[in-house]
Amino acid sequence: MFLLLGFVLLGLSYGQSSGAVTRNFGSRYRYTGAALTSDFAWLIGAAFAPLVALGLCANFGLAYMGAYLLSGALSTLLALLVHRWLKQREGAAA
Numbered sequence: 001m002f003l004l005l006g007f008v009l010l011g012l013s014y015g016q017s018s019g020a021v022t023r024n025f026g027s028r029y030r031y032t033g034a035a036l037t038s039d040f041a042w043l044i045g046a047a048f049a050p051l052v053a054l055g056l057c058a059n060f061g062l063a064y065m066g067a068y069l070l071s072g073a074l075s076t077l078l079a080l081l082v083h084r085w086l087k088q089r090e091g092a093a094a
Helices: 002-022 030-060 062-093
Strands: none
Touching: 002 030, 030 062
């Protein structure tokens, strides 16, 4: 049940990200921009996060690993809020 719920949440977030990322690029660069954004996000986020989480858990305990993973979620939320604020500011200036 835990894995099923995890994959459902991953699918929901991945599905939403495609629309959020592609609208930031003009039609001429939309595919390249979305592909590079996705590739770099997987490289940086998915490649190192398990290693860092494992190291934290092995050296400091499970609570530190949870705090690390929670910090990633909070950083993502903060980035989305900043992005929305910048888009609103850009729309008001135009």
